[in-house]
Amino acid sequence: MGFVFTGTEIFDDDIGKRTKAYFIGDSGIYDTLKYIESSLLGEPFPVPVSPGNALFRKKDFEKNLLLDVPNKIGSDFKMHAIGNDVLIYLLTAKDYPKFGFINETLSFFRSHRGSISISTNTLEVSTLYNIAKAHFVENYITNGKLRKKFNTKLLGCLLRWGKKMGIRKVQDFYFNEDRVDLNYLFLGKLILRKLSKTFFSYTK
Numbered sequence: 001m002g003f004v005f006t007g008t009e010i011f012d013d014d015i016g017k018r019t020k021a022y023f024i025g026d027s028g029i030y031d032t033l034k035y036i037e038s039s040l041l042g043e044p045f046p047v048p049v050s051p052g053n054a055l056f057r058k059k060d061f062e063k064n065l066l067l068d069v070p071n072k073i074g075s076d077f078k079m080h081a082i083g084n085d086v087l088i089y090l091l092t093a094k095d096y097p098k099f100g101f102i103n104e105t106l107s108f109f110r111s112h113r114g115s116i117s118i119s120t121n122t123l124e125v126s127t128l129y130n131i132a133k134a135h136f137v138e139n140y141i142t143n144g145k146l147r148k149k150f151n152t153k154l155l156g157c158l159l160r161w162g163k164k165m166g167i168r169k170v171q172d173f174y175f176n177e178d179r180v181d182l183n184y185l186f187l188g189k190l191i192l193r194k195l196s197k198t199f200f201s202y203t204k
Contacts, residue, residue: 001029001096002056002060002092002096002099003054003056003060003089003092003093003096003100004054004100004101004102005022005047005048005099005100005101005102005107006022006053006103006105006106006107007020007021007023007103007104007107008021008048008053008105008107008108009105009108009109010108010109011108011111012111014111020105021046022046022047022048022053023103024038024046024101025045025101025103026103027101027103027104028101029098029100030098030099030100030101031097032093032096032097032099035047035089035099036093036141036146039133040133040136040137040146040149040150040153041146041149041150042153047089048089049086049089049129050085051085051088052107052109053106053107054089056088060092061092063091064091065084065088066087066091067084069083069084069131069135070175071134072172072173072174072175073127073131073172073173075128075131077128077132082125082128082129083128083129083131083132084132086132086133087132087135087136090133090136091136123161123164124165126157127165127167130154130173131173133150134150134154134173134174137151137179138174138176138179144181147179148181148182148183149183151170151180151183152182152186152187153190155182156187
């Protein structure tokens with residue numbers, strides 16, 4: 001088993017709101033492929049990126065804490081450390097068939113305006129996490145179907161905010177441009193899901 005994480009309570013300092021997060025089901029042992037899929041695609045369940053609510057072996061943590069993430073966009077991951085955290089999970093997950101989850105609130109985070117994730121531009125944070133995930137996909141994912149779905153999700157993100165961040169192509173996330181194939185059926189599902197959310201929010 002590669003790691004164990006728990007349910008989390010996030011306290012918003014600014015408005016005094018408490019939110020439960022990362023409750024994926026019953027306590028137990030799960031396939032790490034499900035963690036990888038969830039981290040890359042946002043489904044089938046929500047998973048954490050911060051290793052602060054998980055237990056890792058010391059050797060895995062030291063091995064998988066990458067200070068620098070190679071990228072074509074010129075982002076210095078040693079300076080901002082956004083995206084390095086999710087790679088600890090993903091790089092550990094690839095080496096183990098299972099991970100553990102404890103269905104209890106044993107982790108607590110405080111959200112405030114001075115934190116990196118809050119004070120940094122939301123689009124920039126999303127871009128940096130996608131760069132880190134693309135690094136993982138390019139170098140470690142051999143499952144073509146999963147890679148195509150991730151690339152398709154990247155394309156969906158670029159259609160929404162790519163121009164603002166100066167990133168126009170999925171190829172910009174990869175050194176090997178042969179890895180940028182798409183899943184058009186999955187793209188259709190993403191578009192329908194977005195239209196559905198827009199429609200129901202409009203009719204409320």
